[in-house]
Amino acid sequence: MITAAADTSPLADRTVRFLAEKTARGVRLLSALIGERPAPVALAGAVATDPAFRRRLAAALRADGDEAPATIVAPALDPLRGAALLAFEAAGIPWNDTRQVRLAASGR
Known part of the structure; x- marks a missing residue:
């Protein structure tokens, strides 16, 4: 809700x-x-992925006038598959690129 009003409300x-x-x-x-x-930064969640927030974050990252320390990139996995990755790690299951590709493909 707050991001929806960010371009029209000074408070938002x-x-x-x-x-x-x-x-x-x-x-x-x-x-x-x-x-x-620049370091790759993926955003997740309703607020962080909203265009109003993304624009302001990109501007804030460039605020120093120097090269931005990071660039916003698309996440490698959606939140559900990211949670699966964390579960693999917590269970001590070794992670590799093949498993990531398979996990990413499972959502298509």
Whole structure:
């Protein structure tokens, strides 16, 4: 609801911009640990994938004037398959590219 009003309500805009700036701060901190510049960042969830949030996050990532520390990419798996991946990891089942391809294909 808040993202739907972000382009027409100053209060909603400030709220979504605040969330985007906090997210960008976290991305900047974590991207330094990845070592890849720009670091790929996949968004998931109703707020994060909303165009209003994505635009504000992209702007916040470029706010320093330097090269953005991250670039927004499409997730490799949807949330359900991502949960399956976490279950595999928690069970100690080794993960490899073949399993990821099979898991991703299972949704088609």
